[in-house]
Amino acid sequence: MKRILIIIAAIVLLNSCANKKEILYLQDAEAYNNSLINYSSLIIQPNDILNITVGAFEAETAVPYNRISSGLGQGGSLEMMQLEGYIVTEENTIDFPELGILSTKNKTILQFQQHIKQLLQDGGHLNNPSVNVRLLNAKVTILGEVNGPGTFNFTEQNITILQALGYAGDLTINGRRDDILIVREADSLRQISHINLTSADLMSSPYYHIKPNDVIIVNPNGPRISSSGFVGNIGTLIAVFSILLSTILLITR
Numbered sequence: 001m002k003r004i005l006i007i008i009a010a011i012v013l014l015n016s017c018a019n020k021k022e023i024l025y026l027q028d029a030e031a032y033n034n035s036l037i038n039y040s041s042l043i044i045q046p047n048d049i050l051n052i053t054v055g056a057f058e059a060e061t062a063v064p065y066n067r068i069s070s071g072l073g074q075g076g077s078l079e080m081m082q083l084e085g086y087i088v089t090e091e092n093t094i095d096f097p098e099l100g101i102l103s104t105k106n107k108t109i110l111q112f113q114q115h116i117k118q119l120l121q122d123g124g125h126l127n128n129p130s131v132n133v134r135l136l137n138a139k140v141t142i143l144g145e146v147n148g149p150g151t152f153n154f155t156e157q158n159i160t161i162l163q164a165l166g167y168a169g170d171l172t173i174n175g176r177r178d179d180i181l182i183v184r185e186a187d188s189l190r191q192i193s194h195i196n197l198t199s200a201d202l203m204s205s206p207y208y209h210i211k212p213n214d215v216i217i218v219n220p221n222g223p224r225i226s227s228s229g230f231v232g233n234i235g236t237l238i239a240v241f242s243i244l245l246s247t248i249l250l251i252t253r
Helices: 002-016 059-065 078-083 109-122 161-167 200-204 222-227 234-251
Strands: 049-055 093-096 100-103 130-135 139-144 150-153 175-186 189-195 215-220
Touching: 049 059, 049 109, 100 109, 109 130, 139 161, 161 215
Parallel strands: 139 215
Antiparallel strands: 049 130, 093 100, 139 150, 175 189, 175 215
């Protein structure tokens, strides 16, 4: 009988413990020390909101090429700036002052910035203008076993998946680190991929840098799935084991 109890206790403990290899991030990171960083440029997508400002040596000559502000964005609020930005249509176009309908299809932010500058120069609109294009509504959604799931805005050109997970307060101890699901929509296609946070090979993955509108799903690990069954959680499991142990001891006296 004692042997049976020991076996049951061992099963409970093993079921509630996570292996170190399942928890630690980038376990072979030394192999990527001093490696080159492969930055990626963002391709403009439908429903992107762009802030575009045009400048010139004589500031008044650039006024017709800038949207007249209603004053909503004077406080610097990102939400207010979005209201006054250019929304990219489903046909990958925007309606730009003086220049009319411009195509953003297959263009990065920098390429589109250069494209507008070239149109202004070649069309004799402005001499050596400055053009700045910025994406205002880049966001990533993080769900599942993280401490603070939600949708998060970011303004950087490139952020990594580790930075994105940091917005969500990191994975809980119950999050499965070796099988993170990423859903990405680009060029009218939906891409679904699985990545492993415990391996430094992540750094060479095309999913290491997050794209706007990515969805990251952290699934529960084995112990978490086991504890969500009929016993509810590991605390309940231990309580059930204690009752079972007490009952067996009373019977065998």
